[in-house]
Amino acid sequence: MSIPFRRSRRSVCLLPKDCRTLLALACTATWFVASCSRPADSTPEITIEHEISPAPARIGPVLITLRLSDRAAKAISGAHIALEADMSHAGMSPVFGEAKESEPGRYQAHVTFGMAGDWIILLHVILPGGQKLGRQIEVRGVQPN
């Protein structure tokens, strides 16, 4: 026996109320988390230029040359710069170094890249006035020997 199907004129919501509530909660949570962001750098007036030798960088010791200057392009002398080189993958040991000032505003440090791939060099800088700032230098594609 076939039962005639009558199409209702009312719109029918296929989802029960608690399922709609669940979906709404999930979307709200997603939107909330997506709005989160990290704060920006607060010392943009200090410029740090860098050179890495050899270029392109290879596994082994490299010389990093840094030039610090202020907004007026004046060299900043007497800063203390500590370097930390990390790979982009968790679990790899960081490499530490300290830069020495070779001329006013020009600092040099040696670090050793132990593996090929992408590295990030974190600069922990203490300016002559005691102000601290951090920067990072991306060193992509360190080559194998």
Added chain:
Amino acid sequence: MRIPGLGHLFRWHYARPLLQAPLLIVSVVMILHGLFGPALAPKNLATTLSWLHFRGLLVLVLLCAGNFFCLACPFMLVRQTARRFFTPRFDWPRPLRNKWLSVGLFVVILFTYELFDLWSSPWWTAWLILAYFLTVLVVDGFFKHASFCKFVCPIGQFNFVASTLSPFEVKVRDQDVCARCHTLDCIRGRREPVSDLVVIRGCELALFQPRKVGNMDCTFCLDCVHACPHDNVGILSRLPGTELLTDPIRSGIGYFSRRKDLAALAVVFTFGALLNAFGMVSPVYALESWLGKVLHLGREAPALGIIFAFFLILEPVVLLGLAAWLTRVWAGNQRGLLPLMVRYTYGLVPLGFGMWLAHYGFHFLTGLYTIIPVTQSALASLGWPLLGEPRWTLTGLPANVVQVIEIGFLLLGFSGSLAIIYGLAIDDSPRQPMRAFIPWAAIGLVLWMASLWLIFQPMEMRATLMSG
């Protein structure tokens, strides 16, 4: 389960939440640190715990015990709590009651892992964990039983395949006790006599204990253990891999030899192991660069897609097809090509597991202690330097020591595959087992040599996402 203390723990109704709660707390910490902590992967709990410790411990626990990570799954704790407020109304769609969706998701995870370098991004790692929680809530919020576990979860499917090689299994102690049982609590749940309401649920993955064979689809949730009124279900020891030697009808699964979707899962598991490791060594960048030049590709995605298609589709089809053809021609096996490929694919699972162990074990063991400085740093950033200054020089075991362990894992996997392939060959061709064995053993040898080559390649990890 007969071990004092441990047996009492697992029989306790709240054993699972007790194990899940700490992992839930860790997951929340990982999400928060991934979203708000340092953008550098080696300094973030999300990336360190996910890509070093979770993956490494997962494969080691599967090797030494069983699918205990599914037992302690924090996603299920959230889902179970949500089900106190939301009742799923729908049955999982019949056309999707197979592994094809989860195979696809497994491949998508492997692909996005490589394309977006998830290992280098705490932000995206946190989002992956969040997406997992949200997906569990949505899927198991709408659909009844353990639909997410059985038909969707890529981590679960990985665990199911790997746990076919685990030394422990949830199974019946005495089949005679089950033969006398009329209430079938292990699958129907323990019910109140008058109202027939379920007071202790049974297996949500449709595994009827008296006919359950092996660990496939078993999340070690222990619902059957708690529901059984005769204390006749336990976590029992067994010889690893034996379930791959036989092809009985399995409750909730059917015959392995008739499940092309399960065979596809085994293919992705095995060939994906090599592909995932290949993505971290120097030759892959040369290959991508060459593909880019030859095919004039400006982006990584198409080149990576071609590599994936080659390793996960073309290579398995060619190798397995060739071995199946040789088995028909040389051993006189009357089965069709596809049924032969499906049957013997399961024999390669130990090899694949050996490669996952070698790869994940390498990252886990070489970065074993990195959780200490990352945790020290995380606490210090909150103003709680309880554990002192971060000791960033702490890493793990030396790489040359771990490499020996990797070779051991690969040997173990290869031996396991040879043993299973030989068992299948004897079953197929009792008079000439070597003729059925050799083609598949040769495939195993090729994959094993490729695995060995991979672990000796220089690692080169390049990321596109270096700041968040």
